[in-house]
Amino acid sequence: MKKALLALALLTGGAVTTASAQVEIGLKVSPSVSSLAATSPPVTSFKKDGSLASIGGGLVVDYFFGQNYAFSTGLQLTSKGGSIRYVQDDQLGKPSDVQKVRLQYVEVPVTVKLFTNEVATDVKLYFQVGGVVSGLTGARIDGEKFYRGTQDKSRSHFLFADFGLLGGTGVEYQLGQSTKVFAGVSYHHGLLNIDRYFDNSRSFDDVSIKNREIALDLGLKF
Template structure:
């Protein structure tokens, strides 16, 4: 029992010794797309992706020399295009959504691979709430039956995604670091609230999810 207690105290002391918070700014240009699925008769297909831009405040809390809990608050852009058929008529929707996102991830750092440079790997997830939506460039959408709806009513109030990434971090000075990496964000939540909820239609069981590949660029202080 005493050995176990001493071991736990030693681990706690080690974590405290390495406890360090780094705050920075991140900018993430990205390519986003939508994964659409629906009844086979309606021929839902993924369309073109879109270029988006996100960024915000980054916080890395180190609980070990090479381990950090990474979070922050980011404004991110997602969306894309999908097509479907209703009756015999093809339709296309281009959705652009702006999210306020809170990630919760773990970063694993290597030792220095060259002077001042470390490689990192990142894994975790994020929750996001939409703060702005446009369909075909407009805040309102007129459907094939001439029914008008708000673009914001087409997406659900929350999204969740899993995040994996990797990159490199370079020490510029005693308190300044720059980093660059790539990350993949795969949406887990069906964001569609249009076909089943907002419109009286025979098209049911539609699923639309987000995907994003981002270039992460930033500086930490």
């Protein structure tokens, strides 16, 4: 009986250890440079006019379903945006206008991470690919929450959500039994037209504004 209980305890302990080792949780900080890819017909000539430097970060969760394969998600806060330039009314001779946009998102990555075997002692490379679901939490145009002195909230000019593709690569270093540090670079490619103002309120035809971002990902997993 004692031998059976001991065997059961060992098996249970081994199962718990294995299960806990399958999930790695950590924190990351991500300095980034973002821009707005703007397009339209020649009459309004929407185009990118500048980039936005910001910093974000949040929770990272890697769930391993193989020795070198993990489903990677988390919860992150990030800022995106940039400057866009457009022609207000070419026929009336109005000058071009510039908007400086800052958008605040809460994001949930839905990605897969592929790890190499060790390329040096305790060092692995990783490659990450998948998508990002984003929810808009705030917006400023030219630094203001309200659009140029009106009662129109800047946030209402943009789609409440975004979805994009994510691709990245980096290096991970094992510090201890369960502690790892990582550093990488990732590219975020927004797929949705986030404009809700120029088409709806200004009657500009075929205006498209999409997010683009390059981020440096620095983090610690426990």
